[in-house]
Amino acid sequence: MIKSRHTSFINVKTVVSAWGLFLGFLSLLVIAAFKAHYTLPTPVFEGTDPVSGNHRFSEENVRRIVRFMTQNIGYRVVGTGQEFETKTYLIKELSDLQEKAKLVDLKHNLGLPNFDLWVQVGEGSHRFDFMSKVVMKMYTNMTNIIVRLSCGPECDQNAILLNAHYDTTLGSPGAADDALGCGVMVEIIRIMSLRPAPKKNSVIFLFNGGEESLQDASHSFITRHELRGSVRAVVNLEACGTSGPEVLFQANSHAMIDAYKTVPYPHGTVLANDLFATGLILSDTDFRQFVDHGNLTGLDMAVYKNSYLYHTHLDLDEFMEKGLPQHMGENTLALVTYLTGRADLVNIKRTSSVVFFDVFGQFFISYSWATAIRSHIIVAGMVFLTIATKSSRPSIRGTLSIGLSFFAALLTPNLSVVILQALGSPMLWFSHEWLSILLFGPISLAGMFGVQYVFHRNSASAGANEICTLSSLQVFFTIALGVTSFVGLASSYVFALLTLSVTTALMVNRRTTARMQRQGLEATCVDFTTYLIVSALPTSYFTFICFSLFDMFIPLTGRIGVDAPVDHIVAIMSGFVTFVFCPPLLAFSHRFGKAVLRRIVLGLVVLHLILAVISSAVMFPYDEFHPKRVFVQHLRNMTSGESLLYVAHADPGPFYEPYVTEIETMFESTAKFRDAANHPSDWNAIYPFNQFLESYVLDTTPYIRRHTINRTIAESTTPLTSLISGAPKLIAENVSYDPQTGLRRLTVLCTHPDYIWTVASFDAYLTSWSMESSQPFPYRTHYVIRHVGGHVSDGWRVDLEHYATGPDDRLRIELTAMETQGFGQDTERELEGSGEIGVIRRIVKSRPVWTTLTYFSIVADTFEL
Numbered sequence: 029m030i031k032s033r034h035t036s037f038i039n040v041k042t043v044v045s046a047w048g049l050f051l052g053f054l055s056l057l058v059i060a061a062f063k064a065h066y067t068l069p070t071p072v073f074e075g076t077d078p079v080s081g082n083h084r085f086s087e088e089n090v091r092r093i094v095r096f097m098t099q100n101i102g103y104r105v106v107g108t109g110q111e112f113e114t115k116t117y118l119i120k121e122l123s124d125l126q127e128k129a130k131l132v133d134l135k136h137n138l139g140l141p142n143f144d145l146w147v148q149v150g151e152g153s154h155r156f157d158f159m160s161k162v163v164m165k166m167y168t169n170m171t172n173i174i175v176r177l178s179c180g181p182e183c184d185q186n187a188i189l190l191n192a193h194y195d196t197t198l199g200s201p202g203a204a205d206d207a208l209g210c211g212v213m214v215e216i217i218r219i220m221s222l223r224p225a226p227k228k229n230s231v232i233f234l235f236n237g238g239e240e241s242l243q244d245a246s247h248s249f250i251t252r253h254e255l256r257g258s259v260r261a262v263v264n265l266e267a268c269g270t271s272g273p274e275v276l277f278q279a280n281s282h283a284m285i286d287a288y289k290t291v292p293y294p295h296g297t298v299l300a301n302d303l304f305a306t307g308l309i310l311s312d313t314d315f316r317q318f319v320d321h322g323n324l325t326g327l328d329m330a331v332y333k334n335s336y337l338y339h340t341h342l343d344l345d346e347f348m349e350k351g352l353p354q355h356m357g358e359n360t361l362a363l364v365t366y367l368t369g370r371a372d373l374v375n376i377k378r379t380s381s382v383v384f385f386d387v388f389g390q391f392f393i394s395y396s397w398a399t400a401i402r403s404h405i406i407v408a409g410m411v412f413l414t415i416a417t418k419s420s421r422p423s424i425r426g427t428l429s430i431g432l433s434f435f436a437a438l439l440t441p442n443l444s445v446v447i448l449q450a451l452g453s454p455m456l457w458f459s460h461e462w463l464s465i466l467l468f469g470p471i472s473l474a475g476m477f478g479v480q481y482v483f484h485r486n487s488a489s490a491g492a493n494e495i496c497t498l499s500s501l502q503v504f505f506t507i508a509l510g511v512t513s514f515v516g517l518a519s520s521y522v523f524a525l526l527t528l529s530v531t532t533a534l535m536v537n538r539r540t541t542a543r544m545q546r547q548g549l550e551a552t553c554v555d556f557t558t559y560l561i562v563s564a565l566p567t568s569y570f571t572f573i574c575f576s577l578f579d580m581f582i583p584l585t586g587r588i589g590v591d592a593p594v595d596h597i598v599a600i601m602s603g604f605v606t607f608v609f610c611p612p613l614l615a616f617s618h619r620f621g622k623a624v625l626r627r628i629v630l631g632l633v634v635l636h637l638i639l640a641v642i643s644s645a646v647m648f649p650y651d652e653f654h655p656k657r658v659f660v661q662h663l664r665n666m667t668s669g670e671s672l673l674y675v676a677h678a679d680p681g682p683f684y685e686p687y688v689t690e691i692e693t694m695f696e697s698t699a700k701f702r703d704a705a706n707h708p709s710d711w712n713a714i715y716p717f718n719q720f721l722e723s724y725v726l727d728t729t730p731y732i733r734r735h736t737i738n739r740t741i742a743e744s745t746t747p748l749t750s751l752i753s754g755a756p757k758l759i760a761e762n763v764s765y766d767p768q769t770g771l772r773r774l775t776v777l778c779t780h781p782d783y784i785w786t787v788a789s790f791d792a793y794l795t796s797w798s799m800e801s802s803q804p805f806p807y808r809t810h811y812v813i814r815h816v817g818g819h820v821s822d823g824w825r826v827d828l829e830h831y832a833t834g835p836d837d838r839l840r841i842e843l844t845a846m847e848t849q850g851f852g853q854d855t856e857r858e859l860e861g862s863g864e865i866g867v868i869r870r871i872v873k874s875r876p877v878w879t880t881l882t883y884f885s886i887v888a889d890t891f892e893l
Contacts, residue, residue, distance in 0.1 A: 068351025107784030178230030270334030426500030440475030669747025
């Protein structure tokens with residue numbers, strides 16, 4: 029009996045020791061991957077090396093630009109005075125650099141580049157398909173600031189375009205998005221304008237003034253500017269985050285991907301390229317305009333980590349991580365240096381058939397699809413060799429267990445979602461990315477190991493189960509490699525990596541166990557060191573990749589709609605990460621037999637329940653730096669006479685009870701619920717994002733009457749909207765009707781002094797219009813035309829032709845126009861003489877710390893034209 033207890037003690041010790049050693053090794057890999065992933069270069073403060081006197085990229089110079097644009101100017105929404113102020117500031121900065129370069133060249137005769145500066149102001153229109161909706165865009169008075177550095181006519185024929193935008197979205201000062209990109213370009217211009225001119229190609233810097241308005245300024249440049257014909261490729265600088273390295277997430281030519289190899293801090297993978305191409309990422313950049321309208325190839329690079337602050341009031345210089353501008357700047361400078369001095373920019377062909385990825389941010393690998401296929405064939409050949417030599421001993425049963433374990437890893441975390449939702453705790457993981465792994469990882473492992481428990485063969489030894497499972501893992505990845513290669517998915521390289529790792533480990537295991545047996549030592553079917561070999565590269569690499577996955581997707585769940593099943597999405601994603609983290613764990617789980625495996629499964633289930641209950645009790649989804657996005661508009665409806673406050677959110681987390689109830693108390697009004705599906709025009713001002721919003725609406729008329737010092741307003745019973753002067757108007761001119769064809773023609777004129785971002789929506793069967801880039805649909809449908817104008821734009825016009833039943837069959841057009849006030853100044857236009865009744869001001873000043881606001885005031889009206 030004593031012997032039995034002693035044996036049991038030894039077995040437990042052996043089990044704990046083996047699992048502890050293996051998990052400890054995996055933890056070291058995670059730590060190494062974390063350090064490689066999040067380490068940024070040391071910021072440089074001086075733009076000139078004090079020893080050599082050479083000009084170098086300075087983060088501090090970039091931050092000087094960013095601070096002025098975000099703190100001194102503020103919210104730079106297209107059409108506002110701040111937009112005009114930004115344009116003036118950038119032109120002065122660039123003109124000063126131009127003058128300095130001219131003086132230096134005159135003094136030292138260094139052969140510095142020609143420095144040309146343009147300011148483009150244009151108008152136009154284009155079709156913009158986004159978020160599964162069609163938007164017809166019109167723009168007027170849209171400004172671009174353009175700089176070209178070149179060696180003269182001989183290199184002006186071919187140019188590389190570098191693009192960033194200086195405007196911001198509603199509710200954000202836009203430090204990273206995209207003052208950072210502008211600052212990086214200014215600093216590169218400073219450096220390159222004081223170096224000898226590039227010998228091969230010129231470089232054009234585009235400071236575009238309208239990206240957030242749906243890419244109007246970039247469209248204006250690539251379709252109208254005189255330099256557009258010389259541009260051969262583009263590098264776009266963007267941001268949807270405020271920390272970490274920028275990532276190469278879109279690339280469409282082998283030549284430009286090869287150019288990226290020259291950067292000092294590469295970070296990018298074709299996985300991101302393939303993922304972005306699916307449309308799952310609800311975002312877009314100017315890169316689209318250059319590809320669609322300029323037929324260009326290039327690179328789209330963006331800061332993406334900590335996108336909790338993206339498009340919020342917290343996108344400030346002080347929250348932009350140290351080393352980030354240095355990282356983006358040195359990478360971009362290296363790219364431009366190579367592309368202007370050594371690259372052949374003529375006849376670059378577009379292709380998506382390129383495999384590329386960085387290796388822990390240290391170096392960059394790229395190769396053609398033909399090379400990928402050859403390498404995949406070699407890997408498959410190695411698999412067949414290991415099976416033929418008995419190094420690998422897979423089975424159909426084992427391979428099936430791997431597939432079922434994969435699905436169990438994805439599906440079992442959804443049981444946790446059911447538990448958390450029953451506890452009234454959605455989105456607990458939102459403000460802590462790592463919490464999603466703690467919440468869903470244990471139950472995902474329990475599902476994976478549970479399948480292995482069912483498939484464990486009692487008639488075979490633990491070692492036989494191990495080698496069969498590890499070998500079946502090899503076959504599973506080989507099948508996945510074959511399928512993804514067959515469909516032409518460049519991301520298939522990840523399965524090649526997994527297959528190669530398992531195959532190499534099985535070959536080493538064969539030699540190790542054979543040697544031990546020849547020496548008369550006891551050898552299990554899978555030597556312990558085999559697990560270290562098979563896990564080293566895949567675990568470290570996929571951990572490195574998964575950091576990016578969580579950094580990108582967890583914050584994204586806060587803005588993809590109230591109906592999105594975000595808890596289930598994150599649960600499935602966490603299950604996927606748990607599986608790919610270390611698939612050999614499936615084989616290792618058999619190492620000590622079925623009884624031990626059962627205890628592990630039960631232990632994981634208990635651990636999961638404890639973590640779920642504790643998290644539900646102590647965690648809240650949001651905090652100051654992981655805020656809930658709240659959208660507020662104060663609507664004055666000229667047709668109905670209503671003055672309404674709309675409060676909306678874009679995720680399924682807590683909203684009404686902690687926030688809307690406070691607003692009801694503030695305005696002494698009861699909110700009415702309005703969903704997007706039944707009220708699609710409620711948020712036309714920010715169409716097409718409005719489809720993701722769920723609103724609560726309050727009547728603000730009683731509040732305004734109570735707080736005004738204007739007794740006429742306070743005591744009047746007429747609608748407050750009757751007192752608004754200068755409201756936007758639509759009128760029809762040149763109206764005609766042809767009874768033979770049934771076609772009615774008219775010119776729609778809009779006047780909107782002191783208003784911006786007008787949206788006209790109507791239903792019609794149009795046959796023609798004066799808009800460019802697209803023809804009307806050949807059937808009756810709903811049209812949304814968004815107009816945005818630079819400072820100052822007070823109107824627009826469009827010619828329409830539509831089928832009508834008669835001359836009096838008019839178009840019923842709903843018009844929404846946004847106030848120019850607000851946008852960081854905490855003000856809105858008030859009724860003349862009404863006193864301190866600012867509805868938006870009250871909302872902004874009382875904002876809970878765990879929310880961030882996108883706010884504006886609008887006037888809406890309906891016209892029969």
